[in-house]
Amino acid sequence: MEQLxxxxxxxxxxxxxxxxAALSVFAQKGYHGATMAEISQVSEYPLGTIYKFFQGxxxxxxxxxxxxxxxxxxxxxxxxxxDDCSPIDQIKKCFNEYIQYGIEKRDYFLIYNSQRSSIxxxxxxxxxxxxxxxxxxxxxxxxxxxxxxxxQGQFKSHSTAEMAHVFSSVVFSTxxxxxxxxxxxxxxxxxxxxxxFMEGICVECTTHT
Amino acid sequence: MEQLxxxxxxxxxxxxxxxxAALSVFAQKGYHGATMAEISQVSEYPLGTIYKFFQGxxxxxxxxxxxxxxxxxxxxxxxxxxDDCSPIDQIKKCFNEYIQYGIEKRDYFLIYNSQRSSIxxxxxxxxxxxxxxxxxxxxxxxxxxxxxxxxQGQFKSHSTAEMAHVFSSVVFSTxxxxxxxxxxxxxxxxxxxxxxFMEGICVECTTHT
Amino acid sequence: MEQLxxxxxxxxxxxxxxxxAALSVFAQKGYHGATMAEISQVSEYPLGTIYKFFQGxxxxxxxxxxxxxxxxxxxxxxxxxxDDCSPIDQIKKCFNEYIQYGIEKRDYFLIYNSQRSSIxxxxxxxxxxxxxxxxxxxxxxxxxxxxxxxxQGQFKSHSTAEMAHVFSSVVFSTxxxxxxxxxxxxxxxxxxxxxxFMEGICVECTTHT
Amino acid sequence: MEQLxxxxxxxxxxxxxxxxAALSVFAQKGYHGATMAEISQVSEYPLGTIYKFFQGxxxxxxxxxxxxxxxxxxxxxxxxxxDDCSPIDQIKKCFNEYIQYGIEKRDYFLIYNSQRSSIxxxxxxxxxxxxxxxxxxxxxxxxxxxxxxxxQGQFKSHSTAEMAHVFSSVVFSTxxxxxxxxxxxxxxxxxxxxxxFMEGICVECTTHT
DNA sequence: AATGAATGAGAGTTCATTCAT
DNA sequence: AATGAATGAACTCTCATTCAT
Numbered sequence: 093m094e095q096l097x098x099x100x101x102x103x104x105x106x107x108x109x110x111x112x113a114a115l116s117v118f119a120q121k122g123y124h125g126a127t128m129a130e131i132s133q134v135s136e137y138p139l140g141t142i143y144k145f146f147q148g149x150x151x152x153x154x155x156x157x158x159x160x161x162x163x164x165x166x167x168x169x170x171x172x173x174x175d176d177c178s179p180i181d182q183i184k185k186c187f188n189e190y191i192q193y194g195i196e197k198r199d200y201f202l203i204y205n206s207q208r209s210s211i212x213x214x215x216x217x218x219x220x221x222x223x224x225x226x227x228x229x230x231x232x233x234x235x236x237x238x239x240x241x242x243x244q245g246q247f248k249s250h251s252t253a254e255m256a257h258v259f260s261s262v263v264f265s266t267x268x269x270x271x272x273x274x275x276x277x278x279x280x281x282x283x284x285x286x287x288x289f290m291e292g293i294c295v296e297c298t299t300h301t
Numbered sequence: 302m303e304q305l306x307x308x309x310x311x312x313x314x315x316x317x318x319x320x321x322a323a324l325s326v327f328a329q330k331g332y333h334g335a336t337m338a339e340i341s342q343v344s345e346y347p348l349g350t351i352y353k354f355f356q357g358x359x360x361x362x363x364x365x366x367x368x369x370x371x372x373x374x375x376x377x378x379x380x381x382x383x384d385d386c387s388p389i390d391q392i393k394k395c396f397n398e399y400i401q402y403g404i405e406k407r408d409y410f411l412i413y414n415s416q417r418s419s420i421x422x423x424x425x426x427x428x429x430x431x432x433x434x435x436x437x438x439x440x441x442x443x444x445x446x447x448x449x450x451x452x453q454g455q456f457k458s459h460s461t462a463e464m465a466h467v468f469s470s471v472v473f474s475t476x477x478x479x480x481x482x483x484x485x486x487x488x489x490x491x492x493x494x495x496x497x498f499m500e501g502i503c504v505e506c507t508t509h510t
Numbered sequence: 511m512e513q514l515x516x517x518x519x520x521x522x523x524x525x526x527x528x529x530x531a532a533l534s535v536f537a538q539k540g541y542h543g544a545t546m547a548e549i550s551q552v553s554e555y556p557l558g559t560i561y562k563f564f565q566g567x568x569x570x571x572x573x574x575x576x577x578x579x580x581x582x583x584x585x586x587x588x589x590x591x592x593d594d595c596s597p598i599d600q601i602k603k604c605f606n607e608y609i610q611y612g613i614e615k616r617d618y619f620l621i622y623n624s625q626r627s628s629i630x631x632x633x634x635x636x637x638x639x640x641x642x643x644x645x646x647x648x649x650x651x652x653x654x655x656x657x658x659x660x661x662q663g664q665f666k667s668h669s670t671a672e673m674a675h676v677f678s679s680v681v682f683s684t685x686x687x688x689x690x691x692x693x694x695x696x697x698x699x700x701x702x703x704x705x706x707f708m709e710g711i712c713v714e715c716t717t718h719t
Numbered sequence: 720m721e722q723l724x725x726x727x728x729x730x731x732x733x734x735x736x737x738x739x740a741a742l743s744v745f746a747q748k749g750y751h752g753a754t755m756a757e758i759s760q761v762s763e764y765p766l767g768t769i770y771k772f773f774q775g776x777x778x779x780x781x782x783x784x785x786x787x788x789x790x791x792x793x794x795x796x797x798x799x800x801x802d803d804c805s806p807i808d809q810i811k812k813c814f815n816e817y818i819q820y821g822i823e824k825r826d827y828f829l830i831y832n833s834q835r836s837s838i839x840x841x842x843x844x845x846x847x848x849x850x851x852x853x854x855x856x857x858x859x860x861x862x863x864x865x866x867x868x869x870x871q872g873q874f875k876s877h878s879t880a881e882m883a884h885v886f887s888s889v890v891f892s893t894x895x896x897x898x899x900x901x902x903x904x905x906x907x908x909x910x911x912x913x914x915x916f917m918e919g920i921c922v923e924c925t926t927h928t
Numbered sequence: 929a930a931t932g933a934a935t936g937a938g939a940g941t942t943c944a945t946t947c948a949t
Numbered sequence: 950a951a952t953g954a955a956t957g958a959a960c961t962c963t964c965a966t967t968c969a970t
Contacts, residue, residue: 124333128944132953139945140952149944180503206331206415208481224481247503254493261474262467269466272417272433284463292501293447293456293464294389337961349935352962542751546965550932557966558931567965624749624833626899642899666918672911679892680885687884690835690851702881709875710919755940767942767956776940 107145110135111156119199122206123153157207160200161226167193172233179241180290186234187263187286194267201267231256262289316354319344320368323361328408331415332362366416369409370435376402381442388450389499395443396472396495403476410476440465471498525563528553529574537617540624541571575625578618579644585611590651597659598708604652605681605704612685619685649674680707734772737762738786741779746826749833750780784834787827788853794820799860806868807917813861814890814913821894828894858883889916 113135117126128149132139146152171186194201207223234256241247247255266285322344326335337358341348355361380398381391403410416432443465450456456464475494531553535544546567550557564570589604612619625641652674659665665673684703740762744753755776759766773779798816799809821828834850861883868874874882893912 122331122333124331127942138952140947143945144951208477220481248500250497251493254490254497257474257478258471258494258497261470265466265470265474268417281463284460285467288459288463288467288501290501290503291457292497292499293459293467294499336959338959347935348962349964350933353933358961540749540751542749545963556931558968559929561966562930626895638899668915669908669911672908672915675892675896676889676912676915679888683884683888683892686835699881702878703885706877706882706885706919708919710915710917754938756938765956766940768954770941771954 103145106137106141108159110137110142110145111152111159113137114152114156115160115199115203118153118156119202157203158222160197160203161222164193164197164200164204165226165229168230168233172237178246179237179244180246182237183234183241183259184286186237187259187289188282190263191267191270191282194263195270198271201264201271205264205268227260231260234259259289262286312354315346315350319346319351319354320361320365322346323365324369324408324412327362327365328411332358366412367431369406369412370431373402373406373409373413374435374438377439377442381446387455388446388453389455391446392443392450392468393495395446396468396498397491399472400476400479400491403472404479407480410473410480414473414477436469440469443468468498521563524555524559526577528555528560528563529570529577531555532570532574533578533617533621536571536574537620575621576640578615578621579640582611582615582618582622583644583647586648586651590655596664597655597662598664600655601652601659601677602704604655605677605707606700608681609685609688609700612681613688616689619682619689623682623686645678649678652677677707680704730772733764733768737764737769737772738779738783740764741783742787742826742830745780745783746829784830785849787824787830788849791820791824791827791831792853792856795857795860799864805873806864806871807873809864810861810868810886811913813864814886814916815909817890818894818897818909821890822897825898828891828898832891832895854887858887861886886916 110131114126114131117130117134120126121130126149128139128142131152132142135142142152146155168186168190171189172182177185204223207220208227231253235252238247238250238252238255242249242252262285266282319340323335323340326340326343329335330339335358337348337351340361341351344351351361355364377395377399380395386394413432416429417436440462444461447456447459447461447464447468451458451461471494475491528549532544532549535549535552538544539548544567546557546560549570550560553560560570564573586604586608589607590600595603622641625638626645649671653670656665656668656670656673656677660667660670680703684700737758741753741758744757744761747753748757753776755766755769758779759769762769769779773782795813795817798813804812831850834847835854858880862879865874865877865879865882869876869879889912893909
């Protein structure tokens, strides 16, 4: 088990404070619009100190994306690992907790979304891929749940990959809407959206074979 | 009927060529990352010439967003106005054509998406609103189709606003995926996604009253 | 006697109109602040046409200074050549007419003054000298009048060069004041200034030998 | 008494060095003709450093005018405040010291003169007024001396405002001449000019009542 | 021959990064 | 070791001049 000295723990804490400040600034201004001076100001660490922790602006951006990506991945994994309930309940739980997390980590989702697109991709090419990798992994885990649900006869036997795609479409889009409108989450509305996802909109449910 | 002189047509064409180049550059680099020099290079118009058509970088960005926004709105309107078919067919048509258009206008969707978020919003605040206004209008028109479908007994009586939300979530997310993966559209996959949206994923379809 | 053809007269007239417009623009904005576009607009001659008459901005500036300098010189010469009156009257006449002319040719004096200094001198080095040459010539002609006045016992026997210097100091400074304050000339005030120049301010007039 | 820290003194010194360099460049090239690059080169401070002290070119110009204007005002005030001598001696002293100062502060007088005119006035409108305000204040202070001199029977009872005008005309014009001709001051010549101002040029001194 | 749209060199300014303190 | 003043490359934009029409 790794045991960090007080000094090392202190160092790690500072590093994370800087990254949190950076996240906030990048989310508001974008990569090029953000300035090192503003990151210094928001983080309350002097400019010179920031350069002790990171090589430069680009590296801060990379690390910031990566670390929050890892955090996001962990959340999802934890939600899914709690498999002591049925696939339907698991999906319902994912839906709610994911949206909850999305609102809490507003800034990260702003970044996440801008990075899924090609914007700034020339400057930070690998980030694009790593975001997509996370997204794909997330969808694979979700697909596993759907797989299990189909096996248990709870879900229709659609392609699991596409079920995951529709699910995350609705989840992310809802997070996006909530972020953009600066609204708080309304339970009823979320229930409706989830119901539409689960039941579909068509009266005549075609049976799958 | 307005008849533009050759000179005026020429001028309009140049303007549009510059905007197209700008769209491409902004989509790849974002507002701050894009440089006037690159827009000049891509458009193959010298810097000075660009400044004959536009006041500056910011105006180019505004106009570019606005013009493509108008074009996008027009497409949607045309699709919906072809109401010589049932709501289901109309929605199916919207789904396909929208995705088709999304792939064609790849660059615009990159911009559109980045603008729906708050990134760069401080610098171009009204754009944010105008994008959302378009998005809302689009959803309202879709909601009308769902409304009609419910009246005709083709759709379950969910909240129409949220049906529109789920629909556009799936559509945009799919466009997004196709853009990101640089894939060409696979008809079968799209059909699956549309089926999931229409039928839902749950085996037991609860009846709505 | 030179006889210009209609075409040549036309050409000369256009040239002078451009120079007049240039004078006005340079006087308001300075050499660097003035733009060719503005000279084109004020003169109501197209940009391309101006370049048929002059090699460029700098040449326009040179010619403008030179031509108005010649005109100024001619005025002074004419005033002095009317030597059918006493030196005192001649000086009085010079004083009044010079100030009159200064107000009429406001723009020229703005240029004249800025050129006597070293401002823009690096860019148009010879102009500086030519302005001073005119100024010196003017003072020499004035000195001749003072010389005559001394011989006729009307003026005290000061150094004539310095009498001319004091005279033109007061004249130019007054023109300057009138230009700056946008005031119209008040006869009484000018009389006072002239009286001070003629009589001095000291009660005990020391006799010169 | 305010005691500046070493750092603050250093900062002030740098600021003044930049302003001195700017004064020199503006005096030679005018506002528009001067470039930030040249100010950087002359001051031997890099461009970026200059922008730490000033917001931009225009502010440098303003501050430069203002600061030297204050300095000029102070000199004049000090000269006049030494009122332990007769008005005649005071005026004589003003005359000499003013000219002395004018030669020392050559660059400032070039600026001062160009600013009294309308050249560049559109761009820096308030400067024009502030220069004139200083000029007016200067003349008022001089007028006070003349007032006292008239009361003491040393000066003729001309209008004091116009006595001040003639005085400063001769002083400034002389400074101007010395600056333009790059000559050093010749005491005899200055004495002559002062004598002409004091005694007038006319043989018959009309008595004032 | 007359024009004014097109051009690109050069201006002012910002900001990521360094390094003397 | 910690800092933030100093730096200069790179940006946006202007305008004297040209040349196709």
